[in-house]
Amino acid sequence: MNRTTLNLPKAVSFDTLELPEQNCPNCSSEGLLVFYRLDDIPFHSCLLMFNKDEALKYPKGNLQFGFCPSCGFITNTRFEPGVHNYSADYEETQGFSECFNAFAKSLAQRIIDKYDIRDKTILEIGCGKGEFLALMCRLGNNRGIGIDPAYVPERNPDVTGGKIEFIRDFYSEKYAHLKADVICCRHTLEHIAPTQQFMKTLRQTIGDRKDTLIFFELPDVMRVLGDGAFWDIYYEHCSYFTAGSLARLFRTCGFDIDDLYLDYDGQYLILTAYPAQSQTNMGLDIENDLEQLNTAIKEFKENCSRRIDYWRGIVEQATRQGQRVVIWGSGSKGVAFLTTLKLDNQIEYTVDINPYKQGRNMPGTGQQVISPKFLKQYAPDKIIVMNPIYCREIQEELDRLNIKADLLAVS
Ligand SMILES: [Zn+2]
Incomplete structure (x- = not known):
């Protein structure tokens, strides 16, 4: 695949690399194969910030997928233990859905x-x-x-x-x-x-x-x-x-x-x-x-880069046309979507039904988290849903609020 034809952020790489001396933390075998890298992503994705500045400055690290051919495990070989803060501010619950x-x-x-x-x-x-x-x-x-x-x-x-x-x-x-x-x-x-x-x-x-x-x-x-x-x-x-x-x-x-x-x-x-x-x-x-799994890893570069290119294209085209795009779902998938695509200014808000998240900001990219109700005044043209399984529930909520927007789901 010719990379120049695709619109990929610099922080993303599919270059392969062998780490012959690195042990698998899952089975202890020696030798991992790197096939995906993603630089500069926030340490946390369920810890929301109190303002945009704090959110943009949130500490970041790098991810490098190392695959173990013996047991099939995939680990982030650049993971730094100890950077996480799983405190009472950690907001992981999906119990509002x-x-x-x-x-x-x-x-x-x-x-x-x-x-x-x-x-x-x-x-x-x-x-x-x-x-x-x-x-x-x-x-x-x-x-x-x-x-x-x-x-x-x-x-x-x-x-x-x-x-x-x-x-x-x-x-x-x-x-x-x-x-x-x-x-x-x-x-x-x-x-x-x-x-x-x-x-x-x-x-x-x-x-x-x-x-x-x-x-x-x-x-x-x-x-x-x-x-x-x-x-x-x-x-x-x-x-x-x-x-x-x-x-x-x-x-x-x-x-x-x-x-x-x-x-x-x-x-x-x-x-x-x-x-x-x-x-x-x-x-x-x-x-x-x-x-x-071996086949899926071989095809990952093609599948993933096309997805990245596709979603960057959707957001960039919409914003060029003056349309408003929001993300629905401020959890880890939302953070990963925005940080991988390096989207900050193009998208202003993220919607979440969890009241403990509303008013906070997304780590890394800074979008403010809003309630579905706020969409009535914001009037978005496109809503990108972070998990297709919630589309029905979201559409019902939009109908209740009489909000007309294109609902797109990542898939
Ligand atoms: Zn292993």
Whole structure:
């Protein structure tokens, strides 16, 4: 492909590079292959700023995708541990979306029914604001222990019928004494760089309690690579999994996989496992993905650069014609979309239904976050939705507010 025909920001590179001496943090094999670089992106994408100046000056780092041919894991080899601030200001919740809540509720019910999680103790590592744990406790009359440095006591979720306690901290060996029937970890492992070390610690803390159910949920990178979905690649996520690389990690660290599948329109990997009895059980078909992954990585340059070029084109053409463009979704995907495309002046606002985000500014590019209602006076011509799964919910909101605009979704 001739790069000069495409409109790509300088910070993006698809040049390949071998790192023969670098070990894979997921399987310890030597040798990683770099295939994507993205410079100058904000360390955080869920931490919003109080003003534009602070947002533009927000500390930035670089991302470099290193692929491990042995286990299929992808890691940001330029990730600097310790730059993150997962404090009470961290605003990761998706709990203001009806669509997301419906998914969380059906997932919780499914897990409760399948594994008969009733009158049990559930430990959630990285519980965020605690909504999912509260749901599991409410639906199954369970007891919960949530661990997360970003938990906010004032936003206590409804735990009718269950019992729950929260610990504002990162999970570590010091919580080995907390005995649980279920250990749940959703959208957290992708923020942890030494994945094998983390899973080995978890396995050690479980000890001989071999009937402990383990339940993980995290994004699937196969879809991100295949779609060239650059809006799903950002600094906060330093670890990127396919079904296979996730399963290989679990097996290496002494777990047997009970179930592994994709959900949420194919975006998330859902895994349930138990500590392995002696030898780990047979692999599932979904784990045999190394060949497909190699192809996806080879095609990523083409897919991703075309997507970047396409969306820059859409925004630049609209603004040239004097049209107003807004982004819907101020979370990580919104930050990644704006920072990868290097869009700042062309887009003034980002819409979000989470009231805790409104009035704040997007790290890196500075757009102010506004409520859907504000669009009535701003009258945008185009709204770019950061996840197509929310299009219906958003269109209904626009109809309620009588706002006419073109709705485009990243895909
Ligand atoms: Zn590996």
